[in-house]
Amino acid sequence: xxxxxxxxxxxxxxxxxxxxxxxxxxxxxxxxxxxxxxxxxxxxxxxxxxxxxxxxxxxxxxxxxxxxxxxxxxxxxxxxxxxxxxxxxxxxxxxxxxxxxxxxxxxxxxxxxxxxxxxxxxxxxxxxxxxxxxxxxxxxxxxxxxxxxxxxxxxxxxxxxxxxxxxxxxxxxxxxxxxxxxxxxxxxxxxxxxxxxxxxxxxxxxxxxxxxxxxxx
Amino acid sequence: xxxxxxxxxxxxxxxxxxxxxxxxxxxxxxxxxxxxxxxxxxxxxxxxxxxxxxxxxxxxxxxxxxxxxxxxxxxxxxxxxxxxxxxxxxxxxxxxxxxxxxxxxxxxxxxxxxxxxxxxxxxxxxxxxxxxxxxxxxxxxxxxxxxxxxxxxxxxxxxxxxxxxxxxxxxxxxxxxxxxxxxxxxxxxxxxxxxxxxxxxxxxxxxxxxxxxxxxx
DNA sequence: ATTTAAATTTAGACAAATCTAAAAATTTGT
DNA sequence: ACAAATTTTTAGATTTGTCTAAATTTAAAT
Numbered sequence: 001x002x003x004x005x006x007x008x009x010x011x012x013x014x015x016x017x018x019x020x021x022x023x024x025x026x027x028x029x030x031x032x033x034x035x036x037x038x039x040x041x042x043x044x045x046x047x048x049x050x051x052x053x054x055x056x057x058x059x060x061x062x063x064x065x066x067x068x069x070x071x072x073x074x075x076x077x078x079x080x081x082x083x084x085x086x087x088x089x090x091x092x093x094x095x096x097x098x099x100x101x102x103x104x105x106x107x108x109x110x111x112x113x114x115x116x117x118x119x120x121x122x123x124x125x126x127x128x129x130x131x132x133x134x135x136x137x138x139x140x141x142x143x144x145x146x147x148x149x150x151x152x153x154x155x156x157x158x159x160x161x162x163x164x165x166x167x168x169x170x171x172x173x174x175x176x177x178x179x180x181x182x183x184x185x186x187x188x189x190x191x192x193x194x195x196x197x198x199x200x201x202x203x204x205x206x207x208x209x210x211x212x213x214x215x216x217x
Numbered sequence: 218x219x220x221x222x223x224x225x226x227x228x229x230x231x232x233x234x235x236x237x238x239x240x241x242x243x244x245x246x247x248x249x250x251x252x253x254x255x256x257x258x259x260x261x262x263x264x265x266x267x268x269x270x271x272x273x274x275x276x277x278x279x280x281x282x283x284x285x286x287x288x289x290x291x292x293x294x295x296x297x298x299x300x301x302x303x304x305x306x307x308x309x310x311x312x313x314x315x316x317x318x319x320x321x322x323x324x325x326x327x328x329x330x331x332x333x334x335x336x337x338x339x340x341x342x343x344x345x346x347x348x349x350x351x352x353x354x355x356x357x358x359x360x361x362x363x364x365x366x367x368x369x370x371x372x373x374x375x376x377x378x379x380x381x382x383x384x385x386x387x388x389x390x391x392x393x394x395x396x397x398x399x400x401x402x403x404x405x406x407x408x409x410x411x412x413x414x415x416x417x418x419x420x421x422x423x424x425x426x427x428x429x430x431x432x433x434x
Numbered sequence: 435a436t437t438t439a440a441a442t443t444t445a446g447a448c449a450a451a452t453c454t455a456a457a458a459a460t461t462t463g464t
Numbered sequence: 465a466c467a468a469a470t471t472t473t474t475a476g477a478t479t480t481g482t483c484t485a486a487a488t489t490t491a492a493a494t
Contacts, residue, residue, distance in 0.1 A: 024472085025471080025472060025473085026470095036471075036472060039472095040472070040473055057471080057473075
């Protein structure tokens, strides 16, 4: 598998190509910042390799083999992210682009040893679950902060947006995974929230609230 | 820099292109298992980028920029090898091919942090020196076992051949870096050596002796 | 000093991955 | 339902890195 092929498979998975639903070439092109015509070419190639089902003018969905492949890449990506944070003191906004490269390293032994070194972590630094060696993983029961009842509270367990800008914003306001967050009230006008975290009150916009996950149980 | 370009630069360095000497396209092609015509194409490209001097029909030699680039790649390769052995329990015959991939990861911070994690090692698992961040490194004073006086002794500090076959042979006979080796006698007929290592005597062929380095001081 | 042999380069072609522009199919709006 | 808008595909071109086969240059041998 080439690096380009792996990136297509991974993107299609993230767009929901594991479910039965068909992903359009346009959606893939937009996500990958490439042109729909390039996606069409690659779709044919990956269909030939039995990694996805391609229906002309309709879109693609991953085959079982494609899903397995995607999970293997995502597993590597997330394990490397944990490694960078836990062993090399990277911050959570620095890991993505390096992990994008490391996820393509071909060595089963390498990633299994990294897994072991990290003591088999279940979640990456952004709270996303890490698929096991055999490809299964439990998505945590979680809810966007913006969808929580008011008032209520929960533990921050993940972020939806993983851009450096957003993560740095969270650092600045001392919001991190594992922190208890209480929702005090919602401003009806702009859906901004008054929250309580680490003993302090903080006003956050709806845009922030729709990108923060809280544990539900 | 593409991966292919990096591999050319690294190979030319290892063939001696840092010295004033010119390396022939044939030599490069043979080392890289490619065709001389491909090397010619790449030589032009790298010369355009000021990474090497290319003289038609004569060969190439690295520029200062080319040497700096080569050292950076070699530094990464050797640091990753140390990482694999020290942190992930790889054996010294398993590290090369994985390091060949890892050496192309682009992140200054990553390799500096790996360096720090390993406590700034000076030599890789095969005894080869690791260039520092600013590109200088001290080649150890060493001698091939086959060129030592008889009798004499020294500490094993490196291997010339780093193939898995040779390294496994050494493991099998309990020869490792840091071990004291005494040369007892040389067989004039085939230049094989009787050596003493770890309290035991061992007969080794000239082919082995010409691939083992011993410290000189 | 020629001829022969070896090394090197050029020319033209190919596969991978991408692009642009034009054509075809699908979806949308009325 | 049919024209317009959108999406998707096709056709042809480009770049990178490679190859083969032919031409050229350099080195070796007599």
